[in-house]
Amino acid sequence: MMNTRFSILFFVFLWLVPLTGYLTWGQIYFSDWRISLTGSILNLIIYLTTYRINHLIAGFIARLYPDIGQSVYRVLLWFVLYSGVTITMLYLVITLYDQFGLFGFSLKRDHVLWTVFVILGASLAGAGLSELTYTFKQWKTNQLELQQMEQKQIQTELEVVKQQVNPHFLFNCLNSLSILISEAPSTAEKFVDEMSKVYRYLLNVNAAELETNLVTLESEIRFIQSYIYLLKTRYEDGIDVKIDVADIYLSGQMGPLTLQTLLDNAVRHNIVSPGQPLHIVIRTTATGQLEVKNNLQKRKVRMPFSTSGLAALVTRYKILFNQAGTIQIKEDETGFAVVLPLIYT
DSSP states (O other): OHHHHHHHHHHHHHHHHHHHHHHHHTTHHHHOHHHHHHHHHHHHHHHHHHHHHHHHHHHHHHHHSOSGGGHHHHHHHHHHHHHHHHHHHHHHHHHHHHHHTGGGOOOOHHHHHHHHHHHHHHHHHHHHHHHHHHHHHHHHHHHHHHHHHHHHHHHHHHHHHHHHIIIIIHHHHHHHHHHHHHHOHHHHHHHHHHHHHHHHHHHHHHTTGGGTTOEEHHHHHHHHHHHHHHHHHHHGGGEEEEEEOOGGGTTOEEOTTHHHHHHHHHHHHBOOBTTBOEEEEEEEOTTSOEEEEEEOOBOSSOOOOOTTTHHHHHHHHHHHTTTTTOOEEEEOSSEEEEEEOOBOO
């Protein structure tokens, strides 16, 4: 960051070398190659020394006022100190040049004034370019830190969802299994098979697929079919889930455990009973989005908008999709629908 900023400042100094040579010796600086070469080397050494001093000053000011909102202080101090150091160096140099009459140099007031104006202009340009580069680098650093924080937030929220599945869902599954073993052994075997698929998927999500925070719609559908079987075993005719997903959209990517979160949200907030069955439809739209819709039959006891459920899912998708194509929630008297974007690569 500091190297880039002061490379810009260094090149600002480079064009000052021949200009200062002309202001110091006049037209002879360009017509006599010996004066041109020697004068350029001397001036370059002077400017490199000045550059090094300003480099140290700039680093100190950047540490003193590091925040993006402190731009005015940085620019003002850079300009004042760049100008002060450079003009001081100029005074020392022209005094020595005049003392020794280097290449016929004689002190001319108008040339000195022009040189001072050039230095002030260069210092202002250097301060402005330094601030522009510094601010851009700080912005990039802040964006990177923000992305890292968002990724941590996604993982934390996903862990909350998985932990919500593990203890409560496992207890319900084992309770259902204990009943099936005594009443319907063949069904119990199928139940164990589907339950193993559910937990195998959870393990896969926790390992490899979590690295990208995305899974395919096809893998989510396979998982949710096993999950639906477990729900059907528990609620029997109290729940009905239909899947109508076009094959061309199966390669679309989405957040892991999205469908499980939406099904749990529907069960959590609605009556689920054979007398009032909960109907859920998972389908793809003509525009390549995924819609999960259920009939609305709210529980009398209103459940809170859980941070580990739909609210967390909405936040996750805003981060995953960079605010573009985020989750849409639709509700009317008859139904509740959640429309999700899919990523296609």
